[in-house]
Amino acid sequence: MRITCPICGARDSREFSYRGAALALQRPAPDAGDDAWADYVHLRENPAGDTRELWYHEGGCGAWIVVTRNTVTHEVRSAELAAEVAR
Amino acid sequence: MVELIAKSACDGLLPKTIGSLTLSEAAPEAITSVTPFRGQEAAVSEALKAQIGAAWPAPNRMTGRAGARVVFSGRGQAFVLGPRIAPIAGAALSDQTDAWASVELSGTGAADALARLVPIDLRPGVFRQGHCARTLIFHMPGLVMHTGQDRYGLMVFRSMARTLVHDLESAMEAIAARG
Structure with a gap:
């Protein structure tokens, strides 16, 4: 698998490490309630199709x-x- | 005050010649990391030009010449390989001179030897002179620079110097064995 780093260009996947669903960019507010936080911490989608993930180069x-x-x-x-997605 | 004797990262390990390839230590006078604050890239580039005659590099590129280079070294970061530089307004500087092991691989087939370790396209038409890359050198994160015809500069964290020399030796032996 190859990933095109927005800075370096197309690189082999062994240069990257995986950090899970790109959910960390949508952190609930501190007072969002237990349900929202339980969902954020524990529940993940498992789609057959497009999925958004965080990777570290x-x-x-x-x-x-x-x-x-x-x-x-x-x-x-x-x-x-x-950084640009979160902005 | 105790008199301390400085040892280079590859002290006692290099130089080595195997077949057509030579591996030697190539530590610059100083390594300074430069990270411009947001929006300050142009001003920092001017300051670097004034100090060592080399502009801020684009990603995967280096500017300047041997002995006074500015090399892309990561997101929003470049290394000055050359003389120590004075503080620059608008950028964070840190001295990393002793933090890296710097070697040079030269000779016919240098790119073929590196291709056994580095997962980027090293063909001279693609990875040209003046190009550089933050990538992996076998299992180590490092910096690869194409500094001249059949000539490559390689840098890894200093603690990995012995592993770097070992991995490069293995690749050089494999290339020599092919004849």
Whole structure:
């Protein structure tokens, strides 16, 4: 699998490490309630199709990126800097 | 005051010549990491030009010449490989001179030897002179620079110097064995 780092260009997946669903960018408010927090901490989607994930370009430029990936076709559809997604 | 003798990262390990390839230590006078504050890239580039005659590099590129280079070293960061530089307004600087092991691999087939360790396209038409990459060198994160014809600069964290030399030796032996 190859991921196109927005800074370095297309690189082998071994340069990246996986951090899970790109949910950390939508952290609930501190007073959002137990249900919202339980959902945020424990519950994950398991889609057959496009999924958004956080990857860290550890063996490269050190950027956090949001990768949109298709779990059925294994196609990597896009990669954006997490800093810009969160803005 | 005790008199301390400085040891380079690859002291006692290099140089080594295997077949057509030579691996030698190539530690710059100083390594300074430069990280411009938001929106200050242009001003920092001007300051670098004034100090060492090399501009801020684009990603995967380096500017300047041997002995005074500015090398892309990560997101929003570059290394100055050369003389120590004075503080720059608008950027955070840190001295990393002793934190890295710097070596140079040269000779016919240098790119072929590196291709056994580095997961990027190293063909000279793609990874040209003046290009650099933060990537992996076998299992180690490192910095690869194409500094001249059949000539590559490699940097890893200093604690990994012996592993770097070992991995490169293995690759050099494999290339030499092919004849």
